[in-house]
Amino acid sequence: CLSKFTELEELGETELYNCPTCKKKQRSSKKFWIRMLPNVLCLHLKRFKWNDCFRSKLDVHIGFPIKDLDMSPFILSNIVSISMISIIIRDLKILLKHTIQHGTRNSCGSSIYDLAAIIVHHGNGVGSGHYTSYATHHDSCWHHFNDSSVTICNEDTVLKSKAYILFYIRRQFFSINGSTT
Structure with a gap:
């Protein structure tokens, strides 16, 4: 169920994305992650x-x-894209401190x-x-x-x-x- 919930979903014609750059409606996709x-x-x-x-x-x-x-496959911090960095920047301090102290993966604990x-x-x-x-x-x-x-x-x-x-x-x-x- 988790894999199905978090897989990439192509949005339909009724859910077109309005591009702020070209001002046109575009096909798009969405994906859920756990931060x-x-x-x-x-x-x-x-x-x-x-x-x-x-x-x-x-x-x-x-x-x-x-x-x-x-x-771990569903954690956003395990697969970070450049466009997502602004979303997780405020959590970076805690994540880095924890990783340095405890040597864990990109998720705390x-x-x-x-x-x-x-x-x-x-x-x-x-x-x-x-x-x-x-x-x-x-x-x-x-x-x-x-x-x-x-x-x-x-x-x-x-x-x-x-x-x-x-x-x-x-x-x-x-x-x-x-x-x-």
């Missing part, structure tokens, strides 16, 4: 779509890793994440249904939370669920002052 990674990464999967006048649920399984989600929790929507539509969650703690044991019921489950159960929101924790935290924990 700086957070310590807690929340991925909200699109589970509902519009069909004419109503929304319906997209009830397909989307695979996701429990361990070793590598976000680790770009590797591990899954900590997910939210799952059960039901057929937008206006109805029920939410449950799976979460783990330092002991690596997964728990399923369903209202007042909490049960222990295994990783396979988590991997087979149809996640709606995923919460990943960065392996090496980055603090505002440039230090890692």
